[in-house]
Amino acid sequence: MTETDLVPVFDGHNDTLLRLYQSKDADVEKLFIEGTQGGHIDLPRAKKGGFAGGMFAIFPPPVEKSRRSAVPPAPSDSEPLPPEVPHADALASTVAMASILFRLERASALTVCRSVGDVRHAMAQGSIAAVFHIEGVEAIDTELTMLDVLHAAGLRSLGIVWSRPNAFGHGVPFRFPSSPDTGPGLTDAGKALVKACNKLKIMIDLSHLNEKGFRDVAEISDAPLVATHSNVHAICGHSRNLTEWQLGAIRESGGMVGLNFATGFLREDGRMNADTSLDIMVRHVDSLLQALGEDGVGLGSDFDGAMIPAPIGDVTGLPKLIDAFAARGFGSALIEKIAYRNWLNILEKTIG
Secondary structure (H helix, E strand, O other): OOHHHOOOEEEEEEOHHHHHHHHOOOOHHHHHHHOOOOOOOOHHHHHHHOEEEEEEEEOOOOOOOOOOOOOOOOOOOOOOOOOOOOHHHHHHHHHHHHHHHHHHHHOOOOEEOOOHHHHHHHHHHOOOEEEEEEEOOOOOOOOOHHHHHHHHHOEEEEEOOOOOEEOOEEEOOOOOOOOOOOOOOOOHHHHHHHHHHHHHOOEEEOOOEOHHHHHHHHHHOOOOOEEOOOOEOOOOOOOOOEOHHHHHHHHHHOOEEEEOOOHHHOOOOOOOOOOOOHHHHHHHHHHHHHHHOOOOEEEOOOEOOOOOOOOOOOHHHHHHHHHHHHHOOOOHHHHHHHHHHHHHHHHHHHOO
């Protein structure tokens, strides 16, 4: 299969900026453009895999750890929430990763997109279409002054929490088996943030919110509900996955869900184990299609932020997933919706 034959993929979530930030390499542009060992996304591999763009997340990492997160190595039904990250530390790492994003744009490695028109144009030009996303808003003050600054810089999507508490709400812990009903919902500042995002046309990502926080957003927001990288709780009973009522609320709002490739959110045993087949990924997509309809399902890989199935490996494995959809009997129109068209449609409804 040549690059011209590839179905383009617009992806709901990656942590590539965090990987580059934690590399401590002074020339991250070269690292991304020329490619590197390890990780999941760089420019050569993106082109090989048909990766056309996506939400490029900025995730303020835990201060006490250099690795990506405090995700437990084995399932636990009592895993505590990681500690909060101080505002000053989150602000410093957020600005540093935003700088990497804009340096990559200056190096012509990608295009930072502020509207769906920008996304379509970048894809047509063969440039990676990057939407500036924040996963956990610890860098934003409760007066929301930094929100205005970040929006002016290009922020168009955010997850109010990662899987830890902050001044705006409570994340869902990494518990298996567990429902997502694990704690209180949004604070008053969190509710004000939702309204501000609606006004500024910043998409809100529900992926790491607990059940009460999800309900708060559903009640307040006038935008479609979106979970950029989550799976089906009925298949994998992880607290990070979406229950039947949550999927119903998303469908009622005209929203969508991106399939998370993280094996611990795919497998029935909740384990982070790379020996995971494409079949379970297709099974989650089938279930999402039943719950949301064919306009409500996309991909949200969590590349560079999770252990993914070995058959995928990295971004070059995306065509294998597309082939698995075709083998399941999905037609070309449905495959294109899942691969990129549904994301473009939801971005048109949320960021404009």
